Amino acid sequence: MRLVAAHIRNFKLLEDVRLEFSTERDRPLTVIRAENGSGKTSVLYALLWGLYGPQGLPSGAQTVRLTSSAAPVGVPVEIQVIVEFERVEGDESTSYRVIRTMLETPKGNDSFERGQNRLRLLKRTTSGFEDVPGDPNTVIAKFLPPRLKSVFFTDGDDVQRFISGEGMHGRQERVHEAIKALLGLDKMRIASEDLEHVVSKCRREAAQSAGADLEALERRLAELSDQIGRTDQELATVRTRRQAIASDRDAAQKELTELRSIGDIDAINAQIKRLEHSLAEFEERDQTLLEDMRTAISSQSASWALAGSKLLAGFDVLDKLAGRGVIPGASLEVLVDRLDLKKCICNADLSDGSTARRNVEQLLAEQRKVSEHRGHQTQTFHSARLGRAEYLAACEGKTDFVSQRKRVLAAFAANRDKIKQTGADLEVLREKRASIDDEQVRRLTDRLSNAQAKFAEASESIGRLETQLAALRERHSLAKAEYETAEKAAKVSKLLVTKRAVADDLKQLITRTLQVLEVDHVRQVSVRMNDMFMGIVGTDTAQAGAVFQGVTLTPEFDIVVRAAGEGQLDPDFEVNGASKRALTLSFIWALMEVSGQVAPRIIDTPLGMTSGGVKTRMVDAITRPPQGNSPAYQVVLFLTRSEISEIESLIDDRVGKSQTLSCNNHYPVDLVHKWDCDHPIVRVCGCTIRQFCEVCERRYDDAHSLVARGGHNG
Amino acid sequence: MSPDRQFTTVATAQVLNCPKRYSEYHTDLVNLLVKVVATQAEGLSDGKRRAEVLAIVEAFGNVVITKIRE
Numbered sequence: 001m002r003l004v005a006a007h008i009r010n011f012k013l014l015e016d017v018r019l020e021f022s023t024e025r026d027r028p029l030t031v032i033r034a035e036n037g038s039g040k041t042s043v044l045y046a047l048l049w050g051l052y053g054p055q056g057l058p059s060g061a062q063t064v065r066l067t068s069s070a071a072p073v074g075v076p077v078e079i080q081v082i083v084e085f086e087r088v089e090g091d092e093s094t095s096y097r098v099i100r101t102m103l104e105t106p107k108g109n110d111s112f113e114r115g116q117n118r119l120r121l122l123k124r125t126t127s128g129f130e131d132v133p134g135d136p137n138t139v140i141a142k143f144l145p146p147r148l149k150s151v152f153f154t155d156g157d158d159v160q161r162f163i164s165g166e167g168m169h170g171r172q173e174r175v176h177e178a179i180k181a182l183l184g185l186d187k188m189r190i191a192s193e194d195l196e197h198v199v200s201k202c203r204r205e206a207a208q209s210a211g212a213d214l215e216a217l218e219r220r221l222a223e224l225s226d227q228i229g230r231t232d233q234e235l236a237t238v239r240t241r242r243q244a245i246a247s248d249r250d251a252a253q254k255e256l257t258e259l260r261s262i263g264d265i266d267a268i269n270a271q272i273k274r275l276e277h278s279l280a281e282f283e284e285r286d287q288t289l290l291e292d293m294r295t296a297i298s299s300q301s302a303s304w305a306l307a308g309s310k311l312l313a314g315f316d317v318l319d320k321l322a323g324r325g326v327i328p329g330a331s332l333e334v335l336v337d338r339l340d341l342k343k344c345i346c347n348a349d350l351s352d353g354s355t356a357r358r359n360v361e362q363l364l365a366e367q368r369k370v371s372e373h374r375g376h377q378t379q380t381f382h383s384a385r386l387g388r389a390e391y392l393a394a395c396e397g398k399t400d401f402v403s404q405r406k407r408v409l410a411a412f413a414a415n416r417d418k419i420k421q422t423g424a425d426l427e428v429l430r431e432k433r434a435s436i437d438d439e440q441v442r443r444l445t446d447r448l449s450n451a452q453a454k455f456a457e458a459s460e461s462i463g464r465l466e467t468q469l470a471a472l473r474e475r476h477s478l479a480k481a482e483y484e485t486a487e488k489a490a491k492v493s494k495l496l497v498t499k500r501a502v503a504d505d506l507k508q509l510i511t512r513t514l515q516v517l518e519v520d521h522v523r524q525v526s527v528r529m530n531d532m533f534m535g536i537v538g539t540d541t542a543q544a545g546a547v548f549q550g551v552t553l554t555p556e557f558d559i560v561v562r563a564a565g566e567g568q569l570d571p572d573f574e575v576n577g578a579s580k581r582a583l584t585l586s587f588i589w590a591l592m593e594v595s596g597q598v599a600p601r602i603i604d605t606p607l608g609m610t611s612g613g614v615k616t617r618m619v620d621a622i623t624r625p626p627q628g629n630s631p632a633y634q635v636v637l638f639l640t641r642s643e644i645s646e647i648e649s650l651i652d653d654r655v656g657k658s659q660t661l662s663c664n665n666h667y668p669v670d671l672v673h674k675w676d677c678d679h680p681i682v683r684v685c686g687c688t689i690r691q692f693c694e695v696c697e698r699r700y701d702d703a704h705s706l707v708a709r710g711g712h713n714g
Numbered sequence: 715m716s717p718d719r720q721f722t723t724v725a726t727a728q729v730l731n732c733p734k735r736y737s738e739y740h741t742d743l744v745n746l747l748v749k750v751v752a753t754q755a756e757g758l759s760d761g762k763r764r765a766e767v768l769a770i771v772e773a774f775g776n777v778v779i780t781k782i783r784e
Contacts, residue, residue, distance in 0.1 A: 142755060184721065184751075191751045194767040201768065498775040499768075505732055506771070510747055513725045520724070596719070 001143045002634050003600045004095070006050070007082040012042040013068050013663060013682040019043065021600070022656025023086065025632040029623040029654040032638045033689055034661035035670070035698070039682035040604050040638040043661070047602065048153055050081030050100045052146045053117055053137070065112045067104045070679040076105045076115075087143055088598045088632070095124035096132070098140065144599060145181050150174075151588055153602045172243065175587070176557040182595040183521045188514045195507035200225065202500035203483070210490035217483040224476040231472060235465040242458035249451035254570070256444040265436050272429050279422045282415055289412040296408060301401040304391040315388065318381035332371050335364045519555065521594060526553035528590035529583075536582040536617045551583060559587060577609035578618075585622055592633060602636040607643040619647050623654040641704055644689045651689055660687040662696040672697040685709075722748060739778060746774050 003021040008014040017039070022030045034040045048056040055062070067077045083098045099122070103115035121136035122129035132139055144152060180186045200222060207218035296302060304311060334345070339360055342350045350357040394400040487497060533551050548569075549562040561569040561583070569575055571583065588601065601622075607615055619637075626632055644651065663682045664675045673694045675683070685695040691709040692701050725747050729740045736743055753766045 184718070187751050187754050188721070190754055191747070191767075194753070194764050195750065195771075197764050198768045198771050494779060495772075495775060498779045499771055502775050502778065503768075503771045505736065506743065506747060506750065509725065509728055509732060509743065510750070512728045512731065513721065513747070516724045516728065517720065521720075 001599050002086050002088065002093075002632075003047075003602075003636070004084040004086055006043075006047060006084070007080075008043065008046040008050075009080045010068070010071075010077050011046040011049070011066055011079050011081060012039070013680055014039055014042050014046060015068070015681045017043070017661070017682060017684045019659060019684060020657050021634060021636055023632075023634065024656040026625045027654055027656035028625055028632065028634055029651065029656060030634070030636040031644075031651060031655050031658040031689060032636065032661060033641065033644065033658065033687070033696075034638055035640050035666070037665065038661045038663045040661065042682065044153055044602065044604050044638070046081050047083060048149060050083045050098055051140055051144060052149065053100065053119065056146060056149060065104065065106065065110055066102075067106055067112065068680070069110070071106050073106050073108045076103045078103055085143075095129075096143075097122040097124075097129055098136070148178060148181050151178050151182070151591070151601075152599055154604070172557045175553070175559060178588075178591055179521065179525065179557060182591050182597055183517070184595075185514065185518060185521070188510055188517070192507055192510045192514065195503050195510065196225075198503040199500055199507060202496055202503060206487060206490075206492045206496040206500060209496065210487070210492045214483070214486050214490050214492070217479065217486050221476065221479050221483050224472060224479055228469065228472045228476060231465055231469045235462065235469060238458055238461045238465060242455060242462065245451050245455045245458055249448060249455055250570075252444050252448040252451060256441065256448060259436065259441055259444065265433065265438060265441055268429055268433050268436070272426060272433065275422050275426045275429065279419065279426065282419045282422060285415050286412070286419065289408055289415060292408045293405070293412065296401055296404050299401060300387050301391055301394055301399075301404070304387065305401040308391075311384065312388075315381070315384045318377060318384060321377060322381055332364070332367050335360055335367060339364065522553055522555055522557070524594045525587070525590045526551075528593055529553060529559075529586045532586035532589055532621050533583055536586065536614060536621050537579055538613050538617055548579070551586070553587070559583065578611075578614050581606065581608075581610065582614065582618055585618065589622060593630065596631050598631050598633060600634040600636060602638075604638040605640065605643065606637055607639065612646075615643075616647055616650060619650055619654075623650070625654070639689075641698075641701075645704065648689060655688070658686075658688040659684050660691075660696045666698075670698050670700075672699055672701075718748075721751070736778070742774065742777070746770060 002023050004023060005021065006017075006019045008017045008019075019032065020030075022028060032040065032043065045057055045061060049066070066079050071077050078101060080099065080101045082100075084095065085098070086093045086095045097120075099120045100117055102117035105113040107113055119136050121132045121139055123132045180189075203218050203221065207215040338344055339350060339357065342352075342357070344350050344356060344360065348356045350360055391400060395403075487500075530550050530552065534548065537548055547563060549564055552560045552562065554560055559571060561571055561575055563569045563574075571580060575583065585603075585606070592599065592601070606622075607618065610618055623635055623637075661682055661684050662671060663680065664671065664677055665680045667674050675681075675695070683695050685693050687693050687696050687709050690706060692698070692706045693709045697708075722744060725744045726740070729736070729743050732740070732743060749770050750767050753763045753770075758766065
């Protein structure tokens, strides 16, 4: 199916907009240039509404007013979207026209009243367009399945969400859905079920005609089939549940890891404890070192070090006194001795009461006074002599005050540094601990362990159901053989037996075909997607440090991004925005190519987050004309001027049709010309990406080197 | 290659694994399968579609009835 044209009336601000789409094989690109707020999304929604009705719109847009906010209250407005398309089958194409019309009456405050929407599907015949018989919705759904509308019609953000946003489970579902629908696998599954139904019916009829024994065998077979169906369904349910659990587990793990990337709370607490202990030790050592310092300062060694020269002068004086025999003084002992002997050294009588004795006693008293000072001097002299010797020895052994002070001071300073550093480290860790939401960590840990337990439980159920299913299939196969032997022996209508056998054999054939196709299709899509993605992101896998090594579509329908070193990148968290877009577009393009489906791919603002080489390669990849026998396709891009910038030449090569949308709300700030219209509307003009006209000219168009087209067709 | 053509190609390869009694009818079996799948394109209800599948099977049954018992 290829879009040819659209005519949109009274849909939002699209009062009367006609668009044409390229159907040229060699120029598959249609560009609709429009700045923000110029009606791109409205056009996308109008096409969806035209083809699928209100259900075709995104859920949030289904209940909003479709008429312009400027439409007068109470006046019914006819909204109409006409979509012309062609259906290509082989070399033949048939033209169709969809006309959807609805009356909407604005009621104020954005409320409205809606009439029934009317839909017509017309087909071009030799005598003009004629209504197609049957339900038009069914026919349109056949051409462009509504469940795949997110593949055909999407905006830049949706492109990103296709790959990420709801975890692996959501992605698998979307991918599986797209593959089943686009590759026609669903049709084969339904055909297989229909054939099984025919087999059962024939078997039942045959058994009824042959009597109780065969009937009993048929019932047993039917019962086993039912059991297999139920078990199969249960298995599918548990598998789906396990996938959902796995998604939840992965999300919790991711969140927890992110939280813990700040630091593991337990590890942080242990670290804090260790540092607190060290800090206490350092502080204790600080006190010890201060004490050592005090002791050193009060030592004699300190005096020698601090007042050594003065002390030496005093010592010299004492030394001289000693040399002269002044110290130590010995006259006192001599006088006392003489008084005791009552005889002087000059033989004079020192008897009690004698004059000589009185003189000697007087001399003794005087000498005693002098001796006290001399005693001190003597003591000081000895002590100084000893102290000096000790000091000199200490200097020799580097245990003197200066050396000691140096050591203590160094240890003190180092210890103080340690205290400071440990304090700072502690502060950092305490801040870290404060920034971790303990409650959140606990909640996530609980959620994770809960999900792990549930995952294990689901895995166990899957194992049990698989065993059960294998046993049931074995029993079914035996019962079937038994039934067929009994059927042969019984008098059953040959036609009934033949019908049953044919339906059964056809069912086997379609089952085998489906299995092959599923594996084969997935592999083909995977290879093509990988080629395209790697081409867009421009990764050379042989290059050391290349982030992406490739992408794979797994048999479980998940898209896996392979990273260097056998690792994988989570598309939800570890792939950047531009690469996510590249990945989704590669998947959609690969799927379309493998399916051979001819369908439009309409993307609103696809190039956000992309620039430079990636942007060029992305547009190159998604607009490249089909090669060889590959089916033609159509791509419609809604682009802003900045998205177009740098890829003008590429667009020139690929574009078959271009138009520009503008909104008069942008005058005078952005639009240069005022339109002859007093209410907000969107107009389309035929300007290409290189042109401007009176409708679309914007104030900064000079920067894009546009040329005047002259006139307009809006 | 379109999905329909791929389906036909794979089914043609798989038909070789069908019972010998169909050895003369390989092309017919594949065509039959294509017809069964095509019933879904007509927008019929499940019941009507299955009746149509039954009719297709019956018609083929009548063709191969002489072979099937062999």
